[in-house]
Amino acid sequence: MKRKIAAIFAADIAGYSRLVAEDEEETLRRLASYREVIDDFIAKASGRIFNTAGDAVLAEFPSAVDAVRCAIDIQESLRTRNMAYPPSRQMSFRIGITIGDVVERNGDLLGDGVNIAARLEGLAEVGGICVSRAVHEQVANKLSVQFADIGAQEVKNIPTPVHAYMVAMRREDGSYSKPQLKKTASKMAAAPVWMWPLVVAVVSIVGIVVTGFLYNTKLKQTATAAAPPAVTPSAAPSPTPAAMAASPTPATQTAKAPMAAMPPSNAGAAMAPMPAPSPAPAMTGKLAAESVPFINERVRNYLASEYSAAGDYKAFALNIGGFTGSALNQPNEEAARNAAVEQCQKRADAAQSPRRCEIYAVGNNVVYAHGKPPMPPAPYFRHDAVTERAFVSKDFPIVRDPQKVRLENMFVPAAKSRSVALGPGGQYFMVLGASSAEDAARRSLESCGAIAGVPCVVVAIDDNFVVPIPTLLRITGLFYPATNAQIGADARGEVVHKLADAMGWNAVAVGTAGRPGLGLKAADEQTAVNSALADCAKRDSDCHVIAIGPFTVGPIN
Incomplete structure (x- = not known):
């Protein structure tokens, strides 16, 4: 590990969980497109991306000037792209930048500099940039940028307040917007001293009144509970078990708080792998070597024989990259857990795997927190001479x-x-x-x-x-016919059924009413496309191809 001073850039999408919940496929496609823009600007500004998690990007720059100039270019470019979408579907980033002392380990950067940049990103406006005082001092006289001083900010897990500035973003007419300053607790400290006794008195009176009200309300509720319940219509029905189990929160959003559970809008279509990710329930029960994910056959055989036969205390750890660690005959359970994770992590670090190791089993019991990874139906691949x-x-x-x-x-x-x-x-x-x-x-x-x-x-x-690679149209993502919003809901099941075992080249087209047309088992891509368009034209208008093989497609730019 080595220490260095760097300008740290942290970016994150505002409202990403909502965007994914409303339309996951379109959101992921646009995220990939926007990331290309961000990555290109970072590379051109001599920056380096050192970590990503879901929609978050962390990068380092050799100077604060490069970092701020890059951030402004990114925000202005993405603002232009967002104009093509309604406000509710715009994908806007917040960006935070600071200069700090960081530790470099296996290409990743750690330390307060990284943490502060992430906190500044949280303070930024949607589509805006927030920088620390150190960055402001470096940039103020070198770039024609306007700033708004928002003062010292108390931020999570940072012991001392961070003095921050908002960057004024340029409007379409060339003028600059005025950043909307966020109200913070630190501004209360500026109140005159004589006001505090008054504030305390008011708060005390309000507290007494509220307490009395709640006490009386509680008495009434208790009396009501003792009486026979009246039959009244429910204003909001209780969520069904299915609704409570569904969640649109992607498992990849490790830096995001999960959203409240809600059923996806396409919950009725469940005939193919669902593109809306939901956290799998934790894996529990007895350890079965054949059910352990990510591992190779050698490790599986070890678990089935040597590990299973060993007595307590023992533990097994893994990460999603397939690295593992185990500990047998330890003095206690905690020692077994620690030794297994340490062994696994050493192997992962040596191979520069970015994934952290976690406990999978303690003794012969599975305690893995993440559940089974989502998988497509078998067979997982097929050899097809026509498309391979x-x-x-x-x-x-x-x-x-x-x-x-x-x-x-x-x-x-x-x-x-x-x-x-x-x-x-x-x-x-x-x-x-x-x-x-x-x-x-x-x-x-x-x-x-x-x-x-x-x-x-x-x-x-x-x-x-082992899948057809389209060349006539641009590949934009993976095709999930059971949940594709462009296909009419009542037609998705038939599309799933007909595509299930269709070898050769396959294409799907839709028109303005969402009626699909299929070109199946064709000998080449052009024939599949023509057949899909002709089939769609029989029942819809303005047909266009949306999928070829397992991919969604769009016009070549």
């Missing part, structure tokens, strides 16, 4: 160029069996050197699903793409 072709990294869909370079450097030369699974927002996971293609596919899907929060798709096995 040689793997080429530059043609890998959805992901950005740095990820394509990583696939070229790691996946292509790796030993068989190997697999890459892809999620709807560009999440992907590769498994290399597995015991079989089936094992590689299962493990890549488990890890990708745990990261994405929804079932992923196996895109490549060994040297070949």
